[in-house]
Amino acid sequence: MTKKPYQDTELAKYVERRVLELKSKKTxxxxxxxxxxxxxxxVSMVKSGASKLALDRVPSMARALECDPAYLMRLALEQAVGxxxxxxxxxxxxxxxTENELGWIKAIRTASDNSDPHQGRDGPHDARQPDRLPARDTGQGVGAGWAR
Known part of the structure; x- marks a missing residue:
């Protein structure tokens, strides 16, 4: 049997898994x-890897698969361009x-009282360890679903 061009991509595996997970809710x-x-x-062609997911279909496919569009876009981008x-x-x-990751960011901000805690090479900066320098703040925050 001939190998399908996108069958080993994370996107094909993810779509296949989501279709199975949604089987009790929708066909x-x-x-x-x-x-x-x-x-x-x-959908069969995308999940089997016979076809790639077009980038302009990511928002509607994310809604249909009830998944985070940023996560699906990341997988589709890798599939589309390598x-x-x-x-x-x-x-x-x-x-x-993703929305889940954004939730974690908000929880960290709440837990730190919006103090913008720095993270060094080995994890969060600990003020009791002066030898660990905080990471430089680039001034670039999260915007429109992308973090730099």
Missing amino acids: QVEIASEAGYPNANM RTAAAAVIEIFGEPV
Whole structure:
């Protein structure tokens, strides 16, 4: 049997897993329809790795799969342009931040009383250890789902 071009990608594995997890809630035909595919076979092709997920389909597919669009975009970007090119895009635009990760960031801000605790090479900066210098603040924060 011929190997499908995208079968070993994280996106294909993830879509396959999400379709299985949603099986009790919706059919693959419903997922395809919610994602805007006129042919339900496209979801099968994406999850099997026969076809890649078009980047412009990521928002609707994320809604259909009930998953975080930033996470799905990260997987789709790697699938679309390859690991090296995806790393370059992320280096320029920053790492996509999922809603779950954003929740952690908000929890850290609350726990630190918005004190902007620094993190050194070995973890969070401990004021009792003056030999550990805090990381330099670049002044670039989280914006529109991307962190730098």
